[in-house]
Amino acid sequence: MGALGERYLQTKEKLSNLTYGTDEYNKTIGELSSIEAQINATEELISQYEGLTSAYQTWQRAES
Numbered sequence: 001m002g003a004l005g006e007r008y009l010q011t012k013e014k015l016s017n018l019t020y021g022t023d024e025y026n027k028t029i030g031e032l033s034s035i036e037a038q039i040n041a042t043e044e045l046i047s048q049y050e051g052l053t054s055a056y057q058t059w060q061r062a063e064s
Contacts, residue, residue: 004042008035 011032018025 004035004039008032008039011035 011028015025015028015032018028
């Protein structure tokens, strides 16, 4: 997540230096939205992975 977070912050900073409504501003908004979607998807996958590993560990303890 570090790289995505860094990219998000850089893009957000770039956006703050642009004029609202320009083509470059709108393009950067799109980039920011894409990065946010990637962060959300990554967080969801992390949550799913943690749930699966927790369930697996519970199963292993029950089998012992």
